[in-house]
Every structure is written in structure tokens, then in C-alpha cells.
Amino acid sequence: MTAGRPSGSIRAEKPALVLLNFGGPRHLEEVPDFLYEILRDPNTVQLPFPQWGQNLLARFIARRRGREVTRQYAAIGGCSPLVAATERIAAVLRQALDSAGRPLPVHVAHRYLPGHAACVVDEILAAGADAILALPLYPQFSYATSGSSFQQLHGLLAGAGWEGRLCAVRSYPDAAGYLEALCESLSDCLARARLQPHDTVILCSAHGLPRGYVERGDPYRLELYRTLEALRQRFDTWRIELSFQSRVGPAEWLRPYTDEIIPSLAEQGARHVVFLPISFVNDHLETLYEVGVTYFDQVRRHGMTPHRVAAIEHHPSHIRMLSDAALRWLDGRAGVPLAELLPPDQSFARRGRWAWGLWLMALLAALLLAVR
Secondary structure, three states, X not given: XXXXXXXXXXXXXXXXXEEEEOOOOOOHHHHHHHHHHHXXXXXXXXXXXXXHHHHHHHHHHHHHHHHHHHHHHXXXXXXXXXXXXXXXXXXXXXXXXXXXXOOOOEEEEEOOOOOHHHHHHHHHHHOOOOEEEEEEOOOOOOOOOHHHHHHXXXXXXXXXXOOOEEEEOOEOOOOHHHHHHHHHHHHHHHHHHOOOHHHEEEEEEXXXXXXXXXXXXXXXXXXXXXXHHHHHHHXXXXXXXXXXXXXXXXXXEOOOEHHHHHHHHHHOOOOEEEEOOOOOOOOOHHHHHHHHHHHHHHHHHOOOEEEEOOOOOOOHHHHHHHHHHHHHHHOOOOOEEHHHHOOOOOHHHXXXXXXXXXXXXXXXXXXXXXHO
């Protein structure tokens, strides 16, 4: 587990744990606002102009895309299952900590549910917590996921004047419990379908990220490789590939793209494609619709049979890993100050470039007028 350097023993009367997750619409009417919150986040969509400009663009795109995304959520039951599933993880984790004799309040903060994290912070403050561990449900660290959630929690607590100890678990791309849950779930799928290595490809379709983010230092791809290598060691007779889904916009994203690798697998003689989620611990729109509908259809069109491994969610090994992380933090053996994990400052990239652009436009206009 990539927890960072330990931050010292916890000397707190009221410690608390916060699980950080992406969130999702709890009903179809919530879809446009959910999309807006994602698109307005500068850590998810990095644009070279001020926040107000990104907010306007985010609202415009959310309205345009809202109808199609609402249709997709309707196709998987009318809401995101991620919210309820995360609450189940929290409930089972509380039971595990109680059984270990170390009861601990476990809260859930969803990054893109409007106002959700603020309400959770209010609950934590009302309970008088004086030490908090932020535990992301993102196995691999990225500033666009864990970093953004860390920043939101840090900002809300700072804005409320809270002066307690705020720590975090950074990531766990090859932690034993996480890998055990993945491997057991994958083994069950392979056994149920009676698949064989010679004609099967296990495709780890991860959430994509713009290539430029990685080139500027985001460690997401490297952490995915750690997960991939650990899986290949455990399933050394199987072919395991990594691809990326969910790209949007014209920018170059991490490759290979899932929709581009599928045809090549058919050309190489694969008969079965097993989709294994490694950057998601919950099933949600990207696993149930993008994989389970869009990519399943594409696999079938190319003459292959698709299979999907369910997300690990509250798998016992996953819960044990989360519980161990919390216990190690309570004992002062894990955790890193959350402030060390915040996304890089984008103030110049956003406001500075915008200001220079306006200055250059004004200079150009003055030159044109002078020529006339």
C-alpha cells in the first residue's frame, strides 16, 4: 500500500475516517448537476482560463450531454449504483473495525454529488472529530481523482476553521487485499464461463486520462502498470492487456483506447474477452453501460464473446485491506499529511495565460489601429 511516510502516532480523542469516492446521480433529475460538477473541476478538465469561464462551459456541455447520459443511466436502473454500494462498503468496514475492538466513525464523501462533501464535513465537525484519515476508493493515485477529492476535503475543513490532524492513504495499486479481491473475482468469472488461456484475453479497461496530465507528472499510468504487473504474475498463463475508456474531447488521451483494441483482439484470434475493472472498486455507469452495453456489443460484432468481472466493492479481502489501513493509522504506522497530496497549483496556467492572452490581444489591436 502506497501510504506515504507515517505521520506519527495518533493522539486523538475523536478520530474519524472518511471514504472518498466519485459519486453518481441518485435519480435521473440529478444527472445534469452531476455532470456540471465533474466538468467544472479544474483537476478533471484543465482549461487555460479562469474558473468562471470553465463554469459557463461546463453548464453548457452538461445541458447538451445531459439527455444522452440520462438515457444511459435509465438503461442501468435510473440511478448510479455507486452511491448505495459505497454506503455498503462503509457499513461493512464499520463492522470490521468494531470486531477488531477499534470502533471508528466511517463517513463517505462523494466528490461530484453537489453539496454532499460539505454536508459530510458538517457532520464530522458536529461530532467533534480532532483527527481524520481520508481513504480514497481509487486504488491508483491521480490528481484528477484522489487528488481532487483530497483538495475538496482539505478546502472544506480549512474553510470551517478546523485545526485537527488531517492525513490520507495515498493509493494501493498492488496492496495484498486489493489484489486478492481482484484475483478471486477474476478466478470466479473464468471458472463460471469455463474459459481457457489459449483463446481468452483479460482486458483491464481503466478510466482514461489526458496524455498531457501524465506528461506533467501525474503518476496514474505508472500505478496502473503496478497493478497490471501484479496480475500478470498471478495469472502467468493468461494474456492480460491494459486499455483506456471514457475519453472525451479532441485531446490525446492515454492509449490504447478500449474501442480500438477490441478489433485487434479479434484479428489475433481471441474468442473471449473478459473485462476486468482495475481502476474502479464500484460498478457504475462506466462498467455497467460503457463496458456492459457499448463494448459488449462491439465485442460481439467482431465475433467474440464478452464477459465482465464485477467490481470488488465490499469483497472481504478489500474490506480487510481498508480496515488494516485504518488500524495502522490509529497506531501511528500509516498515513501521510493530506496537504502533501494536493494537486499542483494551476493559478498561472489558468489566470496567468488568460491575462497574457488578453494583453497580447490588446497589443495586437493597438498595432492594427496604429497601422491604419
